[in-house]
Amino acid sequence: MAARRQRSRSLWRAVLAVSAVASVTLAAGPGFAADPVAPARTAAPFGAFLASGPRGIARMAGLSNWLGGAELKVAHTYLPGGLWEDIEGPPGFLDAWAGWRREKADRTLVLNVPMQERNEEDVPDEEVRWLLRQAAAGAFDGHFRILAERLVTLGVPDTVIVLGWEMNGTTYTHRCGPDPASWKAYWNRIVAAMRAVPGQRFRFDFAPSRGRDAVPWTECYPGDDTVDIIGMDSYDQPAGVTFDEQVSEPYGLQQHVDFAEAHGKPVSYPEWGLFRNGDNAEYMRRMLAWIGEHRPVYHTLTDYCPHGVWQCPANPRSARIYRAALYGRDDQSAPSSTPAPTQAPTTPPATCAPLDPDDWTGYWLGHDICLPFGWWSRHR
Numbered sequence: 001m002a003a004r005r006q007r008s009r010s011l012w013r014a015v016l017a018v019s020a021v022a023s024v025t026l027a028a029g030p031g032f033a034a035d036p037v038a039p040a041r042t043a044a045p046f047g048a049f050l051a052s053g054p055r056g057i058a059r060m061a062g063l064s065n066w067l068g069g070a071e072l073k074v075a076h077t078y079l080p081g082g083l084w085e086d087i088e089g090p091p092g093f094l095d096a097w098a099g100w101r102r103e104k105a106d107r108t109l110v111l112n113v114p115m116q117e118r119n120e121e122d123v124p125d126e127e128v129r130w131l132l133r134q135a136a137a138g139a140f141d142g143h144f145r146i147l148a149e150r151l152v153t154l155g156v157p158d159t160v161i162v163l164g165w166e167m168n169g170t171t172y173t174h175r176c177g178p179d180p181a182s183w184k185a186y187w188n189r190i191v192a193a194m195r196a197v198p199g200q201r202f203r204f205d206f207a208p209s210r211g212r213d214a215v216p217w218t219e220c221y222p223g224d225d226t227v228d229i230i231g232m233d234s235y236d237q238p239a240g241v242t243f244d245e246q247v248s249e250p251y252g253l254q255q256h257v258d259f260a261e262a263h264g265k266p267v268s269y270p271e272w273g274l275f276r277n278g279d280n281a282e283y284m285r286r287m288l289a290w291i292g293e294h295r296p297v298y299h300t301l302t303d304y305c306p307h308g309v310w311q312c313p314a315n316p317r318s319a320r321i322y323r324a325a326l327y328g329r330d331d332q333s334a335p336s337s338t339p340a341p342t343q344a345p346t347t348p349p350a351t352c353a354p355l356d357p358d359d360w361t362g363y364w365l366g367h368d369i370c371l372p373f374g375w376w377s378r379h380r
Contacts, residue, residue: 047074048303068328076300081119098154115164115174132182148194168217176220184222191226207231230260233271243286269299273307284318
């Protein structure tokens with residue numbers, strides 16, 4: 001895997017500069033002449049990342065309808081990583097997510113939590129190393145206590161916390177590579193601080209990106225006492241790499257499940273989807289089969305262009321595979337239902353697809369950003 005992963009959230013500022021077309025929530029994904037038949041069944045609860053703000057909840061009903069009423073048991077969102085006050089949980093930002101979670105006992109809220117402010121500002125290694133050493137000494141513990149208290153107060157004390165995700169790469173300020181020992185000590189401090197809050201039942205998900213990336217992710221593993229789930233973010237990249245290679249590469253999918261088994265931990269796939277190989281139906285088919293075989297705690301497709309299927313009309317072949325696999329899914333314990341959307345969905349312009357890298361800007365602006373369908377193929 002490339003040393004620096006140029007995913008769409010990392011390209012947010014560049015993309016914003018080339019697109020000013022507004023878009024709104026999708027009501028339906030790519031069209032089909034007939035409903036899929038003989039749907040595949042997997043045991044893992046699933047959902048999709050649809051947007052970070054309240055729109056993420058609003059869109060869940062539409063995705064469920066597209067999947068024949070299949071119940072989405074998992075909601076997945078991200079805290080923004082601009083300032084510490086964002087990482088503490090901005091007032092109001094998590095309310096809709098907490099409300100969705102409280103409606104049913106068998107639902108799961110997955111929350112990605114940055115470990116540093118200015119998390120996507122290309123902070124140099126030397127400064128990251130200095131920040132990590134401060135963090136390992138306890139300089140930032142209080143921010144995570146505040147977050148834990150807010151989650152407990154919101155009635156979601158069992159949230160899955162995907163802390164410092166993709167730490168083995170170079171994209172984020174919360175990366176591990178500049179000082180793995182301090183990074184691990186910092187992780188352990190955060191977990192201790194959040195677990196000390198009365199009433200909490202958090203589960204902490206250690207989720208590197210697939211492959212070696214900038215540093216082997218095994219060098220960042222903080223220990224079994226502070227990790228509940230071992231996840232992996234796995235997109236269809238680099239260009240030309242087959243799914244078999246994604247399985248067998250060093251620090252790839254097979255090593256991930258083997259490592260988790262050796263440590264007595266379940267696995268998860270917080271982020272997965274299409275990328276460098278375009279509308280790759282074989283990847284979609286194989287990844288769904290892999291998920292079915294390895295029974296993760298949960299999996300959540302990243303559903304915006306270029307990764308997704310329902311919100312990305314550029315991937316019709318993969319959309320058919322995904323829809324057929326999960327259509328009408330009824331193998332979960334609770335009766336199938338989805339919450340009513342908080343906004344009336346409308347159809348976006350036919351010439352573009354929503355870009356929803358973190359929904360934080362859209363949350364404040366009141367609209368999404370829309371890109372021409374061919375933009376990703378021209379800028380790979």
